[in-house]
Amino acid sequence: MNVLITEDDALHRAFLKTTVENALPECDQVLEAEDGEIAMQKVATNDVFGIIMDLQMPKASGVDAAKEIWRRNPDMRILFWSNYADEAYVRGVSRIVPSGAVYGYLLKSASEERLELAVRGVFLQDQCIIDREVRGIQQRSEDTLEGLTDSEFEVLTDIALGMTDKAIARRRNISSRSVQSRLKHLYEKLCIDASDTGFEFGPVFNSRTRAVATAFSRGLLNADGLAASQESLDEWLRGPTLR
Amino acid sequence: MNVLITEDDALHRAFLKTTVENALPECDQVLEAEDGEIAMQKVATNDVFGIIMDLQMPKASGVDAAKEIWRRNPDMRILFWSNYADEAYVRGVSRIVPSGAVYGYLLKSASEERLELAVRGVFLQDQCIIDREVRGIQQRSEDTLEGLTDSEFEVLTDIALGMTDKAIARRRNISSRSVQSRLKHLYEKLCIDASDTGFEFGPVFNSRTRAVATAFSRGLLNADGLAASQESLDEWLRGPTLR
């Protein structure tokens, strides 16, 4: 029974290793990977029972790696261990977890006991253990009222990448007027009122860019998620529209 | 002789403490702070000789805290210890360091020996010790050719916050046409060509939002720096234009 630790920070990696050795005496070997790519390799070439994975990593992010690993091995137990409970991360994880898969989502601020309990719960008892704080974000992002629709979130990432209305319309197979309609709803939910003139010479903010800014400051978007979205956009650009 | 460690991650904090105790036997007491605000308090109420400071922290970021601390005490030795060598961080630090101040900038990926050497160099021998990688970024951001002008950087943060051309013009005391002129140069340096049609239905990207996206992915901007810029914007909005 081997456990893989995927974490770029050396100190955290060492800490996780000793914790696993403590909490899981049944564990034969603790493998280590310092980024998502190495993790995928190690899973492919070793008999890995479960994974503890950081979300913020260079090269392949934790979400990317988990997605690929679950694609080949839907039963893999994965315990995510992250610094933040940003909506972007929570959403990203929720999107890729296969139905029936066993996983956990713990914050690094959690105590060592909670971590040990989570390790045993996820790896030995097939429990899904989600940090309370994360759980809150998860629910909120599922509620249509509090958070954003998938459509709105989609269009938000698109404008954050700098796409024009027309390009978004093409990509999502809707009219450009619909894109604007979705944007309008997005602006409302983010409380962006272009005519809300903070000073006497007209509006201070451009709705489009302002939406991206507030989404960033609220944790709806983050650099990692944006990089991932950029990749899928590149793929789309290379794809069907290429002559 | 007391040393203050400012770092939100508990593991890193503990690591720094033992390192300092090893490298600096002369040190009487190691104080700890888990965010920038606490750091400022501790500096005010204790006799602190030098500081090791993380840059990414909740509440007040490392740059904010260092700025305030240096304002009251320009001779304070500060060793920055950061995960990334993002241009935004390097620029932020370079901007606030008083002339003649002793400081260091080390990456967390540096070895423990390098860290110990840096601690002794900065605290005991008044050396400025800058990580080679950071030094590279620093030089590049000083060169006008490679990096961006201060004007261009300024306008970049403004559009990233969602400001309109007119508002930027007001704030920076130039005409809105000049804002567009600066933007044009910015777009050129970021290699953003709106007419670079990736597909057959016109341009894919909106220059303005695209610039923000690429600036983010290149580390010219980051969430922390944006939050700081937002604060100074709020201040300006409350200030002279308020009737």
Added chain:
DNA sequence: TCTTCGACTGCGGATATCCGCAATTCAAGG
């Protein structure tokens, strides 16, 4: 079946943005 509600869509107008062209200013050097 009828109603309701939300999403999508087209039209048209008000602004905002992007950019080429050209005149001006100003500072650094030859």
Added chain:
DNA sequence: CCTTGAATTGCGGATATCCGCAGTCGAAGA
């Protein structure tokens, strides 16, 4: 003194974006 180059500004036009209004469509529910 003259030249050069960079920054600023105005003008004008081509697009892009934002948004109100109104019509269509499909799904959910009475």
